[in-house]
Amino acid sequence: MNKRTLRKQHKWIGIGITFFILMFCVSGILLNHRSLIKNVDISRKFLPNNYKYENWNGGLLRGTLALDNKVLLYGNGGIWETDSAASFFADFNKGLPKGADNQQIRNVIKTDNGKIMAVSPFALYRYGEHEAWHEVELPLADDEKLTDIASHGDTLVVLSRSYAYISLHPYINFKRIQLNTPKDYKERVSLFRTVWLLHSGELFGVTGRLAVDIIAVILVLLCITGVVFAIRPKQKTLLRLSLKLHDKIGRYTIAFTLLIVLTGWCLRPPVMIALAINKIPAIPGTILQSDNPWNDKLRMIRYDEAMHDWLVSTSEGFYSLNLNKGTMDQIASTPPVSVMGLNVLQKDIKGRWYCGSFSGLFVWDRQRGTATDYFTHKPAPKKPGAPFGKKAIAGMSQDFVYDSSNGKCNRVTVIADYYNGSKYIAQPHSMSILPMSLWNVALEIHSGRFFIGSIATYVFIFVMGILAAWCLWSGYSIRIAKRKSKRISQ
Structure with a gap:
C-alpha cells in the first residue's frame, strides 16, 4: 500500500471513530472505579x-x-x-x-x-x-x-x-x-477472564487499573491532537504542537494502545466464544493466582x-x-x-x-x-x-x-x-x-449497546476494534517510514 493511501485511511478512519474512542475511554475509566460512582444514578x-x-x-x-x-x-x-x-x-x-x-x-x-x-x-x-x-x-x-x-x-x-x-x-x-x-x-483459569482482567488492568491490581486509565488518557490525547491536525487551524503553533504530540505519543505508546484495543476486541463475539471455552494456567504474580481453588x-x-x-x-x-x-x-x-x-x-x-x-x-x-x-x-x-x-x-x-x-x-x-x-x-x-x-450506563456505552442496541454484542465492537487497531498501526507505520526516509536522505 502506498504512503498516500495509508495517510488517507489513517486520517478518515481516525476522524470517523474519534467520538466512539473518546466514549470508550471515558466509560472505561468509570468502569475501573465502580466504588467511586456507586451512588450516582441516571434516570432512564x-x-x-x-x-x-x-x-x-x-x-x-x-x-x-x-x-x-x-x-x-x-x-x-x-x-x-x-x-x-x-x-x-x-x-x-x-x-x-x-x-x-x-x-x-x-x-x-x-x-x-x-x-x-x-x-x-x-x-x-x-x-x-x-x-x-x-x-x-x-x-x-x-x-x-x-x-x-x-x-x-x-x-x-x-x-x-x-x-x-x-x-x-x-x-x-x-x-x-x-x-x-x-x-x-x-490450577487453570478462564482465558476469557484473563483477557478481561488484562483489558481493565485489574489483572495487576490497583496499579494495573491506574496504568490502563493512563492509556485511556493517552488515547484521548491522540484523538484530540489528531482532529486538531486534521482540521488545520490557522494558528501554526497549535498545528505544530498537535502534530508533535500526536507523533511522539503515538509512536512511544503503540504497544500499550494496541494491547488495550485488541484485548477489548477479543471480549465480544466471535473471539469471545473461543476464549470462553479455553483455560490456561494462572499468570504468576496476578490476582488470578490464588491459594483458593474457588x-x-x-x-x-x-x-x-x-x-x-x-x-x-x-x-x-x-x-x-x-x-x-x-x-x-x-x-x-x-x-x-x-x-x-x-x-x-x-x-x-x-x-x-x-x-x-x-x-x-x-x-x-x-x-x-x-x-x-x-x-x-x-x-x-x-x-x-x-x-x-x-x-x-x-x-x-x-x-x-x-x-x-x-x-x-x-x-x-x-x-x-x-x-x-x-x-x-x-x-x-x-x-x-x-x-x-x-x-451500568458506562458499561452500555463501553459495549456499544448504547449506540445501536443489542446487535452491538455481535457487530459493533468487532468492527470498531478492527478500525481502531488499523488506525493505530497505520499511524505508526507512517511515522516510522518518514523517519527512515530522513535517515536515508542524510
Whole structure:
C-alpha cells in the first residue's frame, strides 16, 4: 500500500471513530472505579427508549418470594411488594442504600425460622425493625462481591464469588469458609477472564487499573491532537504542537494502545466464544493466582432436599457441597450454562431444577441425570452453554396465579427474557424509568449497546476494534517510514 493511501485511511478512519474512542475511554475509566460512582444514578427518561423497562425485561424481574399474604418481587430495580394476582405493586426498599447499583438484588429468602433475608452484590440485609431492611455485617475482603443466599434448618449460607459465609440463627456472626479443593483440580483459569482482567488492568491490581486509565488518557490525547491536525487551524503553533504530540505519543505508546484495543476486541463475539471455552494456567504474580481453588468461581447455591446436599453452581460447573466438611464433588450430566452465569435456579412442583441463563432455560432432573430444554422438550446439549442462546433468561417466578374460566386459580410460570421480558403480569408504567446506575450506563456505552442496541454484542465492537487497531498501526507505520526516509536522505 502506498504512503498516500495509508495517510488517507489513517486520517478518515481516525476522524470517523474519534467520538466512539473518546466514549470508550471515558466509560472505561468509570468502569475501573465502580466504588467511586456507586451512588450516582441516571434516570432512564434521559436514556434511549430501549433502556426503559418494559414487560419486566432487563433483569427487572429476577425472582419472587411468596409470603403468607403477599409476594416479594426482586431484581435490578430493587424489591417490590405485590400479591399472587399481581394486582398492585408497592415499593419495598425501605432501609436499602440509595442508588440503583446498591439495589440490584440477587436473591430474597425466608429462613425456616421466619427471617426474611436479601442479598445484593455489595451487602446482606435482614428485614425487621420498623418494617425496613437492615444491613448485616460480613467479614468481606476488599471489593468482594456477593452472589447468592440460601438456608436450611438453622443454617444460613451467603455465597460470594470466592467464599461461603456461614451463620446459625439468629444470623449475627458469620464465619468465612474456603471450600476444599475438588478432585482432579488443576490450577487453570478462564482465558476469557484473563483477557478481561488484562483489558481493565485489574489483572495487576490497583496499579494495573491506574496504568490502563493512563492509556485511556493517552488515547484521548491522540484523538484530540489528531482532529486538531486534521482540521488545520490557522494558528501554526497549535498545528505544530498537535502534530508533535500526536507523533511522539503515538509512536512511544503503540504497544500499550494496541494491547488495550485488541484485548477489548477479543471480549465480544466471535473471539469471545473461543476464549470462553479455553483455560490456561494462572499468570504468576496476578490476582488470578490464588491459594483458593474457588477464587472468583462461585455463583449460586441452593439446598436440595431430595439429594440432602447443598447444590452449588460455579463457573466450572455444578458441585455437591458437604458443608460440614467443606468438600465439593462435581456433578455429572448437568444442563448447559452461559459463561455469563446462572440467573435462575428453582425447583418445580416435581422436584426438578429449572436452570436459566443467557444460554436458555433447562429442566434438570438430578436424580435421573437428565436435562431437557424447557421450550422444545428436547435433550439439553452436552457441551457448555454458549454465551448467548435463542432465549436470554434473566428471571423466573412460580408464585403468581390467575383465575381461569371455570373459576379455579391456576399457577402460572412467569419467565422473563432479558430483552423481551414477560407479558404474563403487567408491569407498572412508573417502573419503566427507574434510575440506572452511572456504572451500568458506562458499561452500555463501553459495549456499544448504547449506540445501536443489542446487535452491538455481535457487530459493533468487532468492527470498531478492527478500525481502531488499523488506525493505530497505520499511524505508526507512517511515522516510522518518514523517519527512515530522513535517515536515508542524510
